[in-house]
Amino acid sequence: MTLERLHKVLSKAGITSRRNAEKLILEGRVKVNNQIITKLGIKVDPCLDEILVENKKISLEKKIYLLLYKPKGYITTLLDKHQRPKVIDLIEGIKERIYPVGRLDFDTSGVLLLTNDGEFSNKLTHPKFKVEKSYLVTFEGYISDQNIKKLRSGVNLEDGLTLPAKIKILQRDKKFTKLLMTLKEGRNRQIKRMGEAINHKVLSLERIAFAGLDLGSLKMGEYRHLTQAEKNRLLGENND
Ligand code: URA
Numbered sequence: 182m183t184l185e186r187l188h189k190v191l192s193k194a195g196i197t198s199r200r201n202a203e204k205l206i207l208e209g210r211v212k213v214n215n216q217i218i219t220k221l222g223i224k225v226d227p228c229l230d231e232i233l234v235e236n237k238k239i240s241l242e243k244k245i246y247l248l249l250y251k252p253k254g255y256i257t258t259l260l261d262k263h264q265r266p267k268v269i270d271l272i273e274g275i276k277e278r279i280y281p282v283g284r285l286d287f288d289t290s291g292v293l294l295l296t297n298d299g300e301f302s303n304k305l306t307h308p309k310f311k312v313e314k315s316y317l318v319t320f321e322g323y324i325s326d327q328n329i330k331k332l333r334s335g336v337n338l339e340d341g342l343t344l345p346a347k348i349k350i351l352q353r354d355k356k357f358t359k360l361l362m363t364l365k366e367g368r369n370r371q372i373k374r375m376g377e378a379i380n381h382k383v384l385s386l387e388r389i390a391f392a393g394l395d396l397g398s399l400k401m402g403e404y405r406h407l408t409q410a411e412k413n414r415l416l417g418e419n420n421d
Contacts, residue, residue: 184224187213189300190232194239195278198303210235244298245277246412249404250396251293257281268293271402282306283367291316291388292396295404301416305392311344311365315390317351318372320381324358328379332362336378340368343375357384 185193191202191211205211209219212233225232232239251257255268259280268281272295282294283306296302305312324332329350335342347363358381362372376383389395392415399405407415 183228184226187211187218187223187225187232188221190225190227190241191234191239192300192303193244193298194227194232194241195297195299196234196239197299198307199300200303205234212236242277242297244301245275245279245296246298246301246407247272247275247279247295247404248394248399248407249293249295250399250401251285251290252401253288253290256287257284257293268295272404284369285388286370286373286386289386289388290401291386292391292394293388294391294394294407304417305415306367308366312367312392313363313365313390314367314388314392315361315363316372317385317387317389318360318362318376318383319385320358320360320376321356321384322358322381323353323355324360324379324381328381329360331379332360332375336375338368338371338374338378343368343371361389363390 188199188202188206191197191205192199196202197205203221206218206221209217211218213225213230227241249268249271251268255266255271257268259267259269261267265287272279277297279295279297282296282302285291285293294305304310329348332346333348334345344364344366349361351361352359364371372386373383394411
């Protein structure tokens, strides 16, 4: 018998993040063996106890962890009113309900993880974990040293100052500036907005690494399962 904390079981089952799972419990939306639970901290045996969220039995399906080389021209959301191609359509033969970990813009390519593990997704996207993401970016025009400094130290965006970033200049001339940018946050359209803030448009954007995982030998549109060692490293040994 393996007892685990209820909120952890809910997040492992991909219902929601651990924090939200606590909220669900406090709101009385979770039942264990037909009893509403409203206290945090109770332990359950996910194999023996019947756990319901909003009267629906949770399923402890197999956990899937994929790394996709997302091409441009695909959206990371699962629903789109404009009927554009979706990253999920690139994945074949997986019956579990997986979803992207965080997001990449329609016109951004690169590393995108997909999973059905809410806990894993939360660990990689929650701002407090400051997971590193590296991007190859081509900006229009010559970015001055002063503006490079700004990108490094923090740019003022409408949702606040960006965190310090690692910036490496790969190429710079009158027409273009190519940078390798490593950020520890992932706000919506962050690189494009950082560019707009210093008056340099992003011409192309590719995420070449996410949480230490890179594209390796994948071709655009291809994906692979994470190895056990990669999963262990990203999930951590002790998730309490
Ligand atoms: N920054 C952006 O502007 N877009 C992305 O897709 C990722 C980072």
